Amino acid sequence: MTGLTHFDAEGAAHMVDVSAKADSKRVAVATGWVKMSTETLAIIESGTAAKGDVIGVARLAGIMGAKRTSDLIPLCHPLPIAKVAVELEADDALPGLRVTATVATTGKTGVEMEALTAVSTACLTVYDMAKAVQKDMEIGGLRLLSKTGGKSGDWKAPAP
Amino acid sequence: MTGLTHFDAEGAAHMVDVSAKADSKRVAVATGWVKMSTETLAIIESGTAAKGDVIGVARLAGIMGAKRTSDLIPLCHPLPIAKVAVELEADDALPGLRVTATVATTGKTGVEMEALTAVSTACLTVYDMAKAVQKDMEIGGLRLLSKTGGKSGDWKAPAP
Amino acid sequence: MTGLTHFDAEGAAHMVDVSAKADSKRVAVATGWVKMSTETLAIIESGTAAKGDVIGVARLAGIMGAKRTSDLIPLCHPLPIAKVAVELEADDALPGLRVTATVATTGKTGVEMEALTAVSTACLTVYDMAKAVQKDMEIGGLRLLSKTGGKSGDWKAPAP
Amino acid sequence: MTGLTHFDAEGAAHMVDVSAKADSKRVAVATGWVKMSTETLAIIESGTAAKGDVIGVARLAGIMGAKRTSDLIPLCHPLPIAKVAVELEADDALPGLRVTATVATTGKTGVEMEALTAVSTACLTVYDMAKAVQKDMEIGGLRLLSKTGGKSGDWKAPAP
Amino acid sequence: MTGLTHFDAEGAAHMVDVSAKADSKRVAVATGWVKMSTETLAIIESGTAAKGDVIGVARLAGIMGAKRTSDLIPLCHPLPIAKVAVELEADDALPGLRVTATVATTGKTGVEMEALTAVSTACLTVYDMAKAVQKDMEIGGLRLLSKTGGKSGDWKAPAP
């Protein structure tokens, strides 16, 4: 047994049967960052305060991206997403933007992929909007912070 | 002037006018990785050889993800994508999988976002398929390697 | 407090958490119209009776549009829509077509946006199909007629 | 002859053949409004200045909606949209928000439907975000202001 | 009465109201085939074993296609799909590939269309991947094998 539940006994990919699972409240939190130069970060921060709201656009893209998760990830179940919140904050030490997404549902499977897709889409949108001033930004640190609910129980990421 | 071309003079987000640009061949290459334990990597590698083709599924998800780029990234132009290739290879030193995507078009804007979205979608799909055995995998190193074509000319990432 | 529930305390847009709400039957009815010349209306009416069913195409577009609501409206929850009906009828006094959409679900949030999106998509489709004969048609009167169900209770539009 | 080009000689709906048309620059401008109480407008205006950027969210929704036009309108051709700009401004006399969208392409058919869909989606999004404070807002005045380019030439709306 | 439930008493198409139905477990199984030359089948079979996994790609396309059913079929309800499995096997007697899809949900309507759409999408994908070597392949035998659950009860296809 490989433990890869997305494949059946013959190794064929399938969407796992969750029809017998009970609906329960599930929450997942994921994070990631976009690393950039101090100059690019300053442009984004000044823009947000006045003109050119990179952070507002990226937040909305992340929220909408969460709703497209089952379209993008082949074996992901479509889910009635009940909440999406995406935060972006400047981190001068990175330097860059740190993104955190929280997704909740009352359903039969978890929303880990929805939270990760929200973060990823928000980071890609930041890259898109700032690439005219810096092309060598890097997206990284994309990982699950926690999940709660469901049969497998709660999980919290170890300190990085 | 902030240099953020996705905002107009009043700071309002817009999709930049490219109608006067000539169609030209454009190629972009992006990369990224999924870091995991040696055990998870071994499961994926054995699965690909025999049963449970994680890499094949992730490659296809990356290709299809490139086609959804303008749906996901708010200010991205829809483009007639002419080529998408996504490579995944195991790297024991990471340990994990390294992903590289090459996207080409003959169009009025570049395909940097399509290449980055392909890599990001492939990485997320790897995470989805292996999360039953390891939840603390990390996605990172997502960046543009090169772009060619278009008025702004060719660009190559500096050595990391 | 602004009362705008789609923003959190810091003013950031978010998709409101409805995971704690109970599933209940909810119905929304919306209306709108396309105003056109008497000649255009006559063409549409004769077409529907014989050849060129503008009303049939617009009705179907409205039904399918309701299913795309959460894709289009950034902070709208995806919902398992249980019913969509779209009616179009000629109004010689307008002159033009009046559109009414009824949407129902058993879910955690209302279907006001689904009903309004159905009407809007049907009206846009009428415009598309008749614009070869008249470009200065106008779409208007798009508003909610009633909603029932949910914690906030029933609501009925005041007489216009 | 009815003049309804979206139907063939037998009255069957079809997507008109534009393959023989030359690519040319085409621009369309459309407008519409959301009528609301003075109180709701004040909340939106104060929100935009400080917290809760209804106008920013609606603008982005309008831009993204333009890209979904051929998904929503059954007989509309998919087009490589080259530009989308959506403006929203408060009008105390309405009272409410006036929305204007400008869409451009270099293609074989016009972008009237894309401009109208952008306005419609932005208006629906305003409704969604403000409906917690006022349910009887009305969307109207949705019409084409002008189109340029293409074989049928330029067109400008008569004064309303 | 025609018995066509997708039309109301006036003959207008509508999405049938299922809001009063109870959620129950429902399963549907559908099948179909792609007929091809012995040579084409041999190429596909050798490819799957070594290079060029036509069957793996088609299986994934079928699974993802099931999730797009309510986007494609106008009057189909969106459903929280709980399971999709798609099998493809070579049949030397056909000669060609036989496809079977099983879809499950816990919902208010059946998943017959989802199972048929999965089979259809998998067959079309096989055609796409092999059309460079044979253009006159044929897709056929697409039918429902069984459905279980729901008020109308279980159904099993008669022997063909």
Next chain:
Amino acid sequence: MTGLTHFDAEGAAHMVDVSAKADSKRVAVATGWVKMSTETLAIIESGTAAKGDVIGVARLAGIMGAKRTSDLIPLCHPLPIAKVAVELEADDALPGLRVTATVATTGKTGVEMEALTAVSTACLTVYDMAKAVQKDMEIGGLRLLSKTGGKSGDWKAPAP
């Protein structure tokens, strides 16, 4: 060499590079049928004439389905479709409905898959609308009739 162009030399699936191909007019015609009982066909035919236009709904679904082809078929290029026509006609000998779709583009690749997807979506929609009266309908005979244009030249199906 297998001749399967959707795989590279290592057997990995990719979207073939068409960026160097010239834009040219391309047309594809595909066909298929839905076999049903004489009673079901009679219901559909009477419905179309008076109430319940199954054929009109299926035609529109086929046209819209053609536009979703590159979303559904993993390695299919997105294309600016220039024309879609879908015909359905009753065949008492089948008995059932015969569907023919014609798709045209001016682009870098052919529209065979778009024509086949249009037929398939129209057939599935007929099944959906009539399944309340007959569940054992069968979809078959889905094949390419002809293609013209492109480097590989014209092709016409042999007589069946």
